[in-house]
Amino acid sequence: MNKIHNLGEAAEAITAALAAKQRLSTIGTGSKAALGRRVDYDGVLDLSAMCGVVDYQPEELILTVRAGTSMSALEAVLAEAGQMLPFDPPDFSRLLASGAAGSIGGVLAANLSGPRRLTAGAARDYLLGFEAVSGRGEFFKSGGKVVKNVTGYDLSKLMCGSFGTLAVMDEITLKTLPRPETAVSLLFGYADIAAATAAIAAIFASPHEPHAAAILPAVLARQAEIDLGTSYVVIIRLEGIAVSVDDRASNLLASGFNAAAHARLEADRSADLWQSIRDVDWFTSHQGAIWKLSVAPAAAAPLLADIGARFDVTAYADWAGGLIWLAGPSGPELATALRAAVDAARGGYAQLIIDKNGGADQVPPFQPLPAAHFALHQRVKAAFDPYDVLNFGRMHDGI
Amino acid sequence: MEMPAPDQSVIDCQAQICADLRRILPDNAVVESEEGRRAYDADGLSAYRQLPLVVALPETVPQLAAVMRYCHSHAIKVVPRGAGTSLSGGALPLADAVLVGLGKFNRILDIDYANRCVVTQPGVTNLAITHAVQADGFYYAPDPSSQIACSVGGNVAENSGGVHCLKYGLTTNNLLGIEIVTIEGEVLRFGGKHLDAGDFDLMGVMTGSEGLLGVVSEVTLRILQKPAMQRALLVGFEDTESAAKAVGDVIGAGIIPAGMEMMDGLAINAAEDFVKAGYPRDAAALLIIELDGPAVEVDALIDRVATIMNAAGASSLKVSNSEAERNLFWAGRKAAFPAVGRISPDYLCMDGTIPRRRLPDMMVRMAALSQKYGLRVANVFHAGDGNLHPLILFDANQPGELQRAEEFGADILRACVEMGGVLTGEHGVGVEKRDLMGIQFTADDLKQQQRLKCAFDDGHLLNPGKVFPQLHRCAELGRLHVHQGKMPFPDIPRF
Numbered sequence: 001m002n003k004i005h006n007l008g009e010a011a012e013a014i015t016a017a018l019a020a021k022q023r024l025s026t027i028g029t030g031s032k033a034a035l036g037r038r039v040d041y042d043g044v045l046d047l048s049a050m051c052g053v054v055d056y057q058p059e060e061l062i063l064t065v066r067a068g069t070s071m072s073a074l075e076a077v078l079a080e081a082g083q084m085l086p087f088d089p090p091d092f093s094r095l096l097a098s099g100a101a102g103s104i105g106g107v108l109a110a111n112l113s114g115p116r117r118l119t120a121g122a123a124r125d126y127l128l129g130f131e132a133v134s135g136r137g138e139f140f141k142s143g144g145k146v147v148k149n150v151t152g153y154d155l156s157k158l159m160c161g162s163f164g165t166l167a168v169m170d171e172i173t174l175k176t177l178p179r180p181e182t183a184v185s186l187l188f189g190y191a192d193i194a195a196a197t198a199a200i201a202a203i204f205a206s207p208h209e210p211h212a213a214a215i216l217p218a219v220l221a222r223q224a225e226i227d228l229g230t231s232y233v234v235i236i237r238l239e240g241i242a243v244s245v246d247d248r249a250s251n252l253l254a255s256g257f258n259a260a261a262h263a264r265l266e267a268d269r270s271a272d273l274w275q276s277i278r279d280v281d282w283f284t285s286h287q288g289a290i291w292k293l294s295v296a297p298a299a300a301a302p303l304l305a306d307i308g309a310r311f312d313v314t315a316y317a318d319w320a321g322g323l324i325w326l327a328g329p330s331g332p333e334l335a336t337a338l339r340a341a342v343d344a345a346r347g348g349y350a351q352l353i354i355d356k357n358g359g360a361d362q363v364p365p366f367q368p369l370p371a372a373h374f375a376l377h378q379r380v381k382a383a384f385d386p387y388d389v390l391n392f393g394r395m396h397d398g399i
Numbered sequence: 400m401e402m403p404a405p406d407q408s409v410i411d412c413q414a415q416i417c418a419d420l421r422r423i424l425p426d427n428a429v430v431e432s433e434e435g436r437r438a439y440d441a442d443g444l445s446a447y448r449q450l451p452l453v454v455a456l457p458e459t460v461p462q463l464a465a466v467m468r469y470c471h472s473h474a475i476k477v478v479p480r481g482a483g484t485s486l487s488g489g490a491l492p493l494a495d496a497v498l499v500g501l502g503k504f505n506r507i508l509d510i511d512y513a514n515r516c517v518v519t520q521p522g523v524t525n526l527a528i529t530h531a532v533q534a535d536g537f538y539y540a541p542d543p544s545s546q547i548a549c550s551v552g553g554n555v556a557e558n559s560g561g562v563h564c565l566k567y568g569l570t571t572n573n574l575l576g577i578e579i580v581t582i583e584g585e586v587l588r589f590g591g592k593h594l595d596a597g598d599f600d601l602m603g604v605m606t607g608s609e610g611l612l613g614v615v616s617e618v619t620l621r622i623l624q625k626p627a628m629q630r631a632l633l634v635g636f637e638d639t640e641s642a643a644k645a646v647g648d649v650i651g652a653g654i655i656p657a658g659m660e661m662m663d664g665l666a667i668n669a670a671e672d673f674v675k676a677g678y679p680r681d682a683a684a685l686l687i688i689e690l691d692g693p694a695v696e697v698d699a700l701i702d703r704v705a706t707i708m709n710a711a712g713a714s715s716l717k718v719s720n721s722e723a724e725r726n727l728f729w730a731g732r733k734a735a736f737p738a739v740g741r742i743s744p745d746y747l748c749m750d751g752t753i754p755r756r757r758l759p760d761m762m763v764r765m766a767a768l769s770q771k772y773g774l775r776v777a778n779v780f781h782a783g784d785g786n787l788h789p790l791i792l793f794d795a796n797q798p799g800e801l802q803r804a805e806e807f808g809a810d811i812l813r814a815c816v817e818m819g820g821v822l823t824g825e826h827g828v829g830v831e832k833r834d835l836m837g838i839q840f841t842a843d844d845l846k847q848q849q850r851l852k853c854a855f856d857d858g859h860l861l862n863p864g865k866v867f868p869q870l871h872r873c874a875e876l877g878r879l880h881v882h883q884g885k886m887p888f889p890d891i892p893r894f
Binding site for chain 1: 515781
């Protein structure tokens with residue numbers, strides 16, 4: 001373990017690894033160590049000491065922080081200014097049993113976003129610029145410290161979701177937004193998931209500006225002390241100034257959307273519920289495989305009907321159906337079925353998040369890439385890390 | 400502006416290349432005559448003109464792929480072109496390159512309300528997307544001012560913005576999927592109707608890559624429900640500093656308007672002369688602030704913003720009470736460019752971004768530069784996000800004025816970077832700002848960007864001469880010498 005305090009030290013360590021033909025992994029708070037493939041590395045770069053706020057201009061919606069800054073420290077700074085990271089980063093410390101809420105660098109490296117992602121965008125939409133050292137051991141920067149910028153390639157997008165396989169980032173500039181004054185949730189009950197997704201489509205076709213939409217089966221809803229007496233519950237979050245939230249809530253409830261029952265959750269209970277949805281709280285004690293699926297929202301209902309008929313799974317959907325969290329048995333059978341289902345849904349991915357039975361060794365955690373995409377990924381990797389020094393194989397064998 | 404030296408051996412083969420392309424493409428899809436090619440000799444940056452070697456106008460993705468394969472196998476350069484509205488010369492032809500026009504890709508393929516997206520061919524105009532879905536209450540949010548003409552494929556290539564991107568983001572934030580054709584003629588899809596890549600975000604990196612990485616052949620766009628109400632405020636200030644501070648106060652109060660535009664005195668008066676929108680002629684700065692959303696929310700926020708404006712020292716304030724009045728507020732801003740065109744034979748439109756708090760400093764700097772170069776400058780800003788559009792007034796018929804105007808523009812962009820900003824907020828680098836890239840980026844920064852280019856196009860065949868001031872061979876960029884024993888600080892313990 002090599003504790004890195006700045007990018008200069010990172011460059012030295014990477015250059016040394018290049019010379020010694022060694023492979024390194026990177027770690028922040030270690031909260032996401034369970035994600036990705038199991039690979040043995042020659043050394044570890046510990047980035048947790050690269051922390052702290054460099055510059056924060058709330059009225060410019062600009063925050064520059066160091067990559068190892070913990071999410072709890074960051075959120076405290078934002079809360080003090082009445083702002084937030086709009087993509088609602090999840091806290092997987094319980095799901096992944098790490099005990100650490102993670103660092104901003106880790107959140108970006110995994111491109112993790114919560115329920116607001118549906119309407120506000122993902123982590124990748126809020127990274128404006130960064131400084132980094134590539135796997136070549138060379139310093140470079142990209143993007144800027146302003147919210148509107150198209151100068152040069154948008155490498156920020158590439159860094160988000162690359163799991164540290166391209167470069168070590170520091171001095172991350174993010175776009176922030178004001179926190180909404182209030183947020184409430186509306187609950188609508190349905191007999192089946194197809195009716196639930198259709199209702200969400202109708203709600204999003206209304207001018208009442210929902211910010212988040214999830215579908216819970218009754219078994220999980222009851223764990224959140226919600227019981228509408230239906231098999232599925234649609235949860236709609238409304239945010240904004242109180243007068244607007246109340247007006248939209250009463251309009252939506254009056255419309256009814258063919259629900260068998262409906263209810264309203266006030267701010268505190270609403271916040272708790274969305275935090276559970278975001279952090280996948282209901283699966284923390286599941287002893288099999290936990291999957292994250294991203295598909296077209298309308299594909300959720302047929303996909304879950306198909307998988308549910310063949311496997312013993314519990315699942316719920318966020319992002320209006322576009323994000324499915326699924327707890328099921330370990331092993332390659334479910335993996336094969338899920339990946340075939342994603343292909344049948346014409347796009348998306350199924351990622352194995354964790355398998356507490358150790359099944360992750362039998363299943364590639366990331367959706368396998370078609371040959372042409374794999375080749376391009378390899379070339380992109382080589383453009384940043386030609387000798388495979390950084391987190392080699394963490395996402396895919398050979399990248 | 401120096402472009403890569405044309406390859407005479409390719410130019411000499413023009414007739415053969417045209418004949419070969421005619422075997423790949425339908426009749427009339429290969430433009431060989433000088434008269435025909437003339438229509439493609441420039442984009443929206445019309446100060447630069449160049450006849451292309453030949454213009455290819457494929458109609459299908461297989462045809463496009465075949466053209467790319469042909470060019471790649473013969474090492475012929477390719478310049479992609481959407482509607483040709485780039486303001487930075489992104490679609491400027493090269494004398495030895497095939498110009499591939501996407502104008503025939505003009506069909507919307509799928510309107511999918513269940514997934515709230517539109518799948519379209521790249522040659523469809525930006526505004527046509529909104530037109531296709533507005534009867535059902537939806538719209539496509541990014542609205543570059545050229546939206547009546549610019550194509551969505553070009554929007555992807557340039558990562559186009561617009562007046563509403565403070566709240567709704569740029570093109571990159573409203574894209575779900577793209578299909579591209581690589582220089583080798585391979586067809587690849589990134590994203591789709593789902594959210595997030597799950598792997599390297601190659602869609603994200605393609606967006607705004609200015610036609611250097613691939614040709615966009617299909618686009619999946621996110622559509623949004625049209626806001627129930629839009630209202631605007633028209634606010635005058637006696638000085639720019641107060642106006643800039645007022646913009647910060649609105650955001651500081653937790654309000655993100657759909658748009659916040661600023662105009663300076665010269666722009667206000669030029670616009671007022673042209674469209675008579677009722678702008679305060681004596682104001683030094685004018686803000687147009689638009690709020691959208693549910694009616695009760697907009698009404699409440701209009702009151703809050705008006706209070707903030709008065710507290711910030713507004714000298715005049717009007718609130719729109721009808722769509723007609725709101726449109727009138729915008730009429731002057733939307734006509735600002737032609738309005739300036741009426742008071743000057745020519746103008747250059749710049750596009751830097753600065754941290755908004757530096758706006759008063761920038762106004763002082765621009766006034767000094769205006770004196771230095773003896774040229775007037777009118778300013779319109781996307782004030783919410785600090786994106787400047789200074790319009791430098793000049794007369795191309797006066798010897799030396801174009802060059803002076805360009806130097807003035809370059810100085811403004813230098814000042815943007817010096818104040819912590821960037822060279823371009825939404826128009827792209829293209830050829831226009833290519834040689835200024837070294838102000839914002841180090842040689843190593845630019846080399847790293849070009850290594851990414853090599854992953855897509857290692858022969859530099861796609862749109863060369865744009866974005867990067869210096870072309871490096873990919874083999875040279877890839878070289879990395881690691882000398883054991885020559886490490887800096889060799890005695891630091893490692894692992």
